[in-house]
Amino acid sequence: MSVKRDLKTKLLTINMGPQHPATHGVLRLVLELDGETVVNCKPYVGYLHRGTEKLGENRTYPMALPLTDRLDYVSSMANNIGFCVAVERLLGIEVPERAKYIRTIMAELTRIANHIVWIATHALDIGAMTVFLYSMRDREWILELYEMACGARLTVTYPRIGGVRADVDQEFLDHCYKFTEEFPKRVEQYETLIDQNRIWLQRTKGIGVLTAEEAINLGLTGPTLRGSGVPYDVRKFAPYDAYDKVEFEVPVGKVGDVYDRYRCRMEEFRQSNSIIRQCLEKMPSGYVLAADAPGYDMAAGPRKKPAQPSAPKAEGAADTPQPPANQPAEQGPAFEEIYVATEVPKGELGFYFVSDGTGKPYRMRIRAPSFVHASALPKMCEGSLVADVIANIGTIDIVLGECDR
Amino acid sequence: MTLKELIKKVFFIEILKGMALTFKMMCTRAVTIQYPKQRRRIYAGFRGRHAFVRDPKTQKEKCIACMRCANICPSQCIYIAKKKRPEDGKLYLAQYDIEALRCIYCGYCVEVCPVCALVLTEEYEYSAYTREELYFTKEKLLENWDEFTAKLKEDTYFNKFWRPDGIDHSKLPKGKREQGPVPTRPLPISEPESSPEKTEKKETD
Numbered sequence: 001m002s003v004k005r006d007l008k009t010k011l012l013t014i015n016m017g018p019q020h021p022a023t024h025g026v027l028r029l030v031l032e033l034d035g036e037t038v039v040n041c042k043p044y045v046g047y048l049h050r051g052t053e054k055l056g057e058n059r060t061y062p063m064a065l066p067l068t069d070r071l072d073y074v075s076s077m078a079n080n081i082g083f084c085v086a087v088e089r090l091l092g093i094e095v096p097e098r099a100k101y102i103r104t105i106m107a108e109l110t111r112i113a114n115h116i117v118w119i120a121t122h123a124l125d126i127g128a129m130t131v132f133l134y135s136m137r138d139r140e141w142i143l144e145l146y147e148m149a150c151g152a153r154l155t156v157t158y159p160r161i162g163g164v165r166a167d168v169d170q171e172f173l174d175h176c177y178k179f180t181e182e183f184p185k186r187v188e189q190y191e192t193l194i195d196q197n198r199i200w201l202q203r204t205k206g207i208g209v210l211t212a213e214e215a216i217n218l219g220l221t222g223p224t225l226r227g228s229g230v231p232y233d234v235r236k237f238a239p240y241d242a243y244d245k246v247e248f249e250v251p252v253g254k255v256g257d258v259y260d261r262y263r264c265r266m267e268e269f270r271q272s273n274s275i276i277r278q279c280l281e282k283m284p285s286g287y288v289l290a291a292d293a294p295g296y297d298m299a300a301g302p303r304k305k306p307a308q309p310s311a312p313k314a315e316g317a318a319d320t321p322q323p324p325a326n327q328p329a330e331q332g333p334a335f336e337e338i339y340v341a342t343e344v345p346k347g348e349l350g351f352y353f354v355s356d357g358t359g360k361p362y363r364m365r366i367r368a369p370s371f372v373h374a375s376a377l378p379k380m381c382e383g384s385l386v387a388d389v390i391a392n393i394g395t396i397d398i399v400l401g402e403c404d405r
Numbered sequence: 406m407t408l409k410e411l412i413k414k415v416f417f418i419e420i421l422k423g424m425a426l427t428f429k430m431m432c433t434r435a436v437t438i439q440y441p442k443q444r445r446r447i448y449a450g451f452r453g454r455h456a457f458v459r460d461p462k463t464q465k466e467k468c469i470a471c472m473r474c475a476n477i478c479p480s481q482c483i484y485i486a487k488k489k490r491p492e493d494g495k496l497y498l499a500q501y502d503i504e505a506l507r508c509i510y511c512g513y514c515v516e517v518c519p520v521c522a523l524v525l526t527e528e529y530e531y532s533a534y535t536r537e538e539l540y541f542t543k544e545k546l547l548e549n550w551d552e553f554t555a556k557l558k559e560d561t562y563f564n565k566f567w568r569p570d571g572i573d574h575s576k577l578p579k580g581k582r583e584q585g586p587v588p589t590r591p592l593p594i595s596e597p598e599s600s601p602e603k604t605e606k607k608e609t610d
Binding site: 147148152196291 | 414419420422423427430436449450452476478479509510511512513516565566569570571572
């Protein structure tokens with residue numbers, strides 16, 4: 001007994017990352033450990049900072065678009081769409097119907113591709129190797145669909161301001177339809193492997209619990225928030241593109257642990273699949289680029305006045321003011337600002353633009369979901385075991401390219 | 406705990422199910438592609454190595470030095486110099502360089518070119534030991550085109566982004582509207598002069 005009392009223990013501070021395979025990038029966590037228990041957890045971000053926001057301010061809107069590919073490199077298409085939707089609202093451009101549907105298909109394919117990467121890495125971190133192999137096989141299918149549409153697999157730059165760059169052909173639509181038929185079976189395969197697996201359950205149930213209140217206070221969005229039972233989804237609350245024309249449910253969890261967030265994302269696979277199916281069935285014909293869309297060679301100088309100032313407002317843009325016609329130069333630049341959020345696979349990706357009426361944004365701010373989610377790590381990790389830190393990093397689905405911007 | 410749950414727990418039912426799936430997968434066809442031997446299909450609009458289209462009539466580049474590609478390039482990796490020809494005072498393209506190491510392969514340059522002079526080809530194996538080899542000058546860009554067309558099975562080539570589908574073509578510049586597929590085989594007259602070039606390049610690889 002006396003020996004035990006004399007044993008002096010002190011907290012051990014260790015660095016997890018920035019070069020660590022399970023941190024999904026260059027995330028550095030400084031952990032203070034009491035034995036196996038995490039007492040203190042401090043995330044450090046910024047190792048992948050490339051100054052995307054500042055770069056965007058030195059480029060015209062079309063030129064800033066490829067930068068968004070490199071934010072969250074797993075779901076580049078969704079980032080592009082978020083950027084385009086924001087600029088379109090700023091410039092008051094109405095996108096043709098066909099382009100809206102194509103974008104919705106692309107956004108949902110991206111959601112599936114992103115969640116595939118998520119389930120692959122998350123399961124691999126926790127110890128289930130086979131899921132990785134199966135899910136990567138299916139991701140290849142989606143990347144091939146991207147390639148059919150635009151010739152690139154990862155940094156796509158497929159949407160453009162006012163629509164998409166090129167129409168999709170019949171081959172794409174056929175393959176996409178085939179994908180929607182096959183994909184639910186693939187989700188079942190992943191579930192067969194891990195859904196009831198006792199090791200998986202022990203590693204995920206009751207780990208990293210966030211109550212709804214905590215999750216909202218931390219500013220979480222996307223499946224990370226929905227796992228705590230808050231049915232917040234930008235696609236439902238402020239629909240953009242064709243989301244108001246398709247039917248889908250927003251899956252929510254109950255407890256708010258790693259397992260619930262896993263269930264949410266698995267359900268999103270199916271919902272996304274059904275959205276793609278609906279879009280394919282409803283796909284209208286017509287042009288894929290708005291007539292008043294700015295060209296690639298958009299001037300960096302003051303923007304021209306819109307051709308018809310009394311153009312009908314977009315349905316989704318009801319809450320945002322129509323940009324007024326430019327003021328005469330003597331009065332100085334007319335500043336407009338706009339914040340538009342879109343639901344990317346990781347959560348709410350917001351673009352905030354301050355425009356001085358020129359072809360370049362005066363200020364471009366990106367609200368990156370991964371950055372916000374990283375701030376939830378101390379809350380989730382403190383008091384848990386070291387091994388659960390891995391599960392917690394996986395469950396918030398962090399991509400450091402987006403987090404550090 | 407019900408009896409059913411107990412049985413599930415004792416007999417590792419869920420693990421056996423997973424194992425059964427794995428076993429089933431063992432008997433299916435492999436999805437892996439053995440890369441150097443097998444190759445993936447390349448889809449239209451693939452963005453690979455840069456090239457200048459060799460005009461079948463003049464055997465030269467079609468670029469008119471309008472500077473659109475250099476202006477739009479998000480990574481600013483295109484350098485163009487134009488000079489006045491002393492004989493007739495017309496502008497001509499003196500220098501056209503693309504720094505491939507800085508290129509982000511967005512394909513904007515291909516899409517804005519009013520005469521469809523530039524193309525991102527379907528070549529993707531062009532790694533080099535030095536930076537200079539990936540600094541494409543005007544001549545190198547034309548060479549790239551020759552190398553690309555030599556491998557192409559089709560007799561004509563048309564890049565998807567020269568005139569993308571689904572957008573209003575009537576607003577495009579005339580050169581883009583009227584651009585047809587480019588013949589990739591050298592015309593019968595110029596056949597002997599372009600073939601030594603190709604063989605020469607292959608040796609350096």
